[in-house]
Amino acid sequence: MSDMWINMGPQHPMTHGLWNLRVHIDGEMILGVDPEMGYLHRGIEKISEDRHYNEVITLMDRTCYVAGMAWEHLYIQAAEKALGLEPPERAEWIRMMSEEFQRLASHIMWYAAFVQDLGLMSPFLYGMRDRDLILDLFQSYTGGRLTYEYMRVGGVRNDLPVGFNDRARKVLDWLEPRLVEYDRLCMGSDIFRRRCDDLGILKAADCVKHGVTGPMLRSAGSKRDIRKDRPYSRYAQVDFDVATAESADVTGRYLVRMEEMRQSIRILRQTLDWLDHHPGPVLADRLPRWLGAPYAPIGREAYLLKRNYPKGIGLSAIEEPHGEACAYVVNEGGEHPYRVKFRSPVFANLSAASQYLVGYHVADIPPIMGSVDVCVGEVDR
Amino acid sequence: MAAEIEKKQNPSAESPTGAVLKPLATAARQFARSLIRPSTILYPFERLEDPKFRSEVAVESGRPIGVGEVWDNYRGVHALNVNTCISCNLCAFSCPDLCIEMVTVPGGDPKHPKKCPQIDYGKCSYCGFCSDACPEGCLTMTTKYELSTPNRKDMVYSPQKMFEQFQRKLPMNPIRLERPANEDAILLDAPLCIGCNACARDCPTNCITMLDIPKEAPKPGEKAAKRIWKEPVVNDSDCVRCGTCISVCPKECLFWGTHS
Numbered sequence: 001m002s003d004m005w006i007n008m009g010p011q012h013p014m015t016h017g018l019w020n021l022r023v024h025i026d027g028e029m030i031l032g033v034d035p036e037m038g039y040l041h042r043g044i045e046k047i048s049e050d051r052h053y054n055e056v057i058t059l060m061d062r063t064c065y066v067a068g069m070a071w072e073h074l075y076i077q078a079a080e081k082a083l084g085l086e087p088p089e090r091a092e093w094i095r096m097m098s099e100e101f102q103r104l105a106s107h108i109m110w111y112a113a114f115v116q117d118l119g120l121m122s123p124f125l126y127g128m129r130d131r132d133l134i135l136d137l138f139q140s141y142t143g144g145r146l147t148y149e150y151m152r153v154g155g156v157r158n159d160l161p162v163g164f165n166d167r168a169r170k171v172l173d174w175l176e177p178r179l180v181e182y183d184r185l186c187m188g189s190d191i192f193r194r195r196c197d198d199l200g201i202l203k204a205a206d207c208v209k210h211g212v213t214g215p216m217l218r219s220a221g222s223k224r225d226i227r228k229d230r231p232y233s234r235y236a237q238v239d240f241d242v243a244t245a246e247s248a249d250v251t252g253r254y255l256v257r258m259e260e261m262r263q264s265i266r267i268l269r270q271t272l273d274w275l276d277h278h279p280g281p282v283l284a285d286r287l288p289r290w291l292g293a294p295y296a297p298i299g300r301e302a303y304l305l306k307r308n309y310p311k312g313i314g315l316s317a318i319e320e321p322h323g324e325a326c327a328y329v330v331n332e333g334g335e336h337p338y339r340v341k342f343r344s345p346v347f348a349n350l351s352a353a354s355q356y357l358v359g360y361h362v363a364d365i366p367p368i369m370g371s372v373d374v375c376v377g378e379v380d381r
Numbered sequence: 382m383a384a385e386i387e388k389k390q391n392p393s394a395e396s397p398t399g400a401v402l403k404p405l406a407t408a409a410r411q412f413a414r415s416l417i418r419p420s421t422i423l424y425p426f427e428r429l430e431d432p433k434f435r436s437e438v439a440v441e442s443g444r445p446i447g448v449g450e451v452w453d454n455y456r457g458v459h460a461l462n463v464n465t466c467i468s469c470n471l472c473a474f475s476c477p478d479l480c481i482e483m484v485t486v487p488g489g490d491p492k493h494p495k496k497c498p499q500i501d502y503g504k505c506s507y508c509g510f511c512s513d514a515c516p517e518g519c520l521t522m523t524t525k526y527e528l529s530t531p532n533r534k535d536m537v538y539s540p541q542k543m544f545e546q547f548q549r550k551l552p553m554n555p556i557r558l559e560r561p562a563n564e565d566a567i568l569l570d571a572p573l574c575i576g577c578n579a580c581a582r583d584c585p586t587n588c589i590t591m592l593d594i595p596k597e598a599p600k601p602g603e604k605a606a607k608r609i610w611k612e613p614v615v616n617d618s619d620c621v622r623c624g625t626c627i628s629v630c631p632k633e634c635l636f637w638g639t640h641s
């Protein structure tokens with residue numbers, strides 16, 4: 001008789017964005033949960049159908065506001081496959097570097113928000129301070145700190161500025177000891193371990209059943225990582241390990257993300273070394289005129305484009321900081337994509353909430369949901 | 382895996398003092414450092430766009446707030462050089478948010494008034510597509526970022542207001558889209574042309590001239606074709622590829638192509 005439903009959200013410190021977790025409780029015990037998404041739906045897939053291939057990039061930065069580069073990369077790969085274009089080699093490496101920097105920034109952001117959910121205020125400030133350095137790097141070559149608009153169909157907007165590689169190495173040198181510090185603050189604390197161990201357990205088999213991917217899946221012992229399994233961009237040419245943990249709980253997810261940051265730094269060092277020695281073009285020449293230039297086809301060109309341009313379908317999957325994201329772009333001729341569809345990893349991770357929340361206490365919800373790394377922008381799109 | 386090894390070394394469990402003191406020591410070290418080198422700036426007084434201050438807080442200084450010379454690339458409020466603007470409409474064309482409107486500015490002959498972009502910053506997403514598209518380099522983005530205003534109408538920047546930004550000589554964003562050399566050209570489907578002069582009249586760079594062509598003798602039994610015996614010739618080196626001529630052509634006889 002004492003059971004009841006409570007709403008955590010849409011405005012709640014636990015939610016990290018606009019979504020609502022309806023929790024069925026009996027005293028302190030969680031009997032069931034019902035995540036409600038859709039408060040941030042902007043219709044990005046539909047708007048994309050009315051924009052030029054390059055203009056969709058402005059939406060990609062806003063799809064996930066902590067991993068804009070990764071989503072740009074995802075969309076651009078699919079659009080290039082649909083249009084049958086090939087970017088220059090250097091552009092591919094710059095894209096990979098951007099994505100890894102974004103993964104680093106996103107994981108630091110996650111760390112800052114996650115420990116704040118646990119009530120630790122100072123690691124939050126350390127995380128935000130260190131993430132700002134990566135944003136400064138982004139600003140130095142894209143011009144934006146959060147919305148980069150950097151990648152273009154057929155390459156990237158501009159080459160790296162002079163001295164960028166040295167600045168980037170200095171930032172990596174600064175970040176590496178900080179990661180040790182983060183670990184000392186959290187893993188060194190018995191209180192943290194007591195709060196997070198054996199919490200929110202989701203085994204690998206259940207993860208696969210519910211489409212849960214990314215650090216949550218790897219924390220359950222699975223070695224699944226698209227960067228290794230189906231290497232895209234130039235990930236086949238760099239050396240890195242897939243971070244895994246066995247415990248499948250909140251601590252495991254923490255350890256996986258921390259290890260991923262170290263691996264990202266390792267990838268970034270190799271990428272910067274490659275970029276040092278391989279100058280070259282960053283945007284494909286021989287682009288169709290309406291792609292390389294800002295103007296739309298007019299008059300008879302629009303007609304011819306509709307009829308004669310090679311049609312195609314582009315499908316790409318990348319290992320986004322939150323999990324496996326997928327984009328699907330249909331090119332039916334013309335300057336707009338006919339259909340754009342995205343698979344958001346966080347949507348699947350959130351939908352399985354009842355699998356890893358039921359049976360725990362209400363006070364466990366913030367650490368568990370914090371370890372999922374929710375970004376509502378990409379859940380609702 | 383380092384992560385797994387670390388997991389096994391369970392930290393100082395069962396001894397609460399050690400468990401609490403270990404993270405506390407890290408935090409104390411951070412606190413001590415922040416007394417000497419704070420990680421924040423006094424914003425209105427210290428600004429990252431100030432080059433002198435920037436070098437003080439670069440990563441190597443140990444007080445990392447910025448990474449050094451990065452500010453000039455920032456995409457902020459636009460600066461417009463009204464004098465060199467050729468009214469080609471490319472900025473408005475390339476804007477994904479449709480926030481650019483071409484408005485008439487004083488100067489320019491009364492028959493064909495000069496039009497320059499007016500930007501509504503309430504809609505602008507600062508993507509920089511417009512400054513990438515500008516063929517004359519007269520629309521650029523500056524490092525100005527303070528835009529807050531109590532009045533929504535103030536968000537609309539007229540060409541004159543953006544010209545003021547230009548005259549303030551703020552650092553302009555030096556990064557532009559590295560676009561490969563444009564090989565496209567405006568081609569003419571001569572049999573369709575009626576010589577109406579619309580393309581030459583509206584060309585923003587005046588690169589189209591109407592040349593006389595020989596008057597064709599009518600075929601036996603037919604009347605002479607009704608047309609002005611002139612044909613547009615495009616000077617490719619002056620052409621900015623804005624497509625205005627194609628859009629104004631009443632017979633759709635101009636089209637994009639390559640000379641080869």
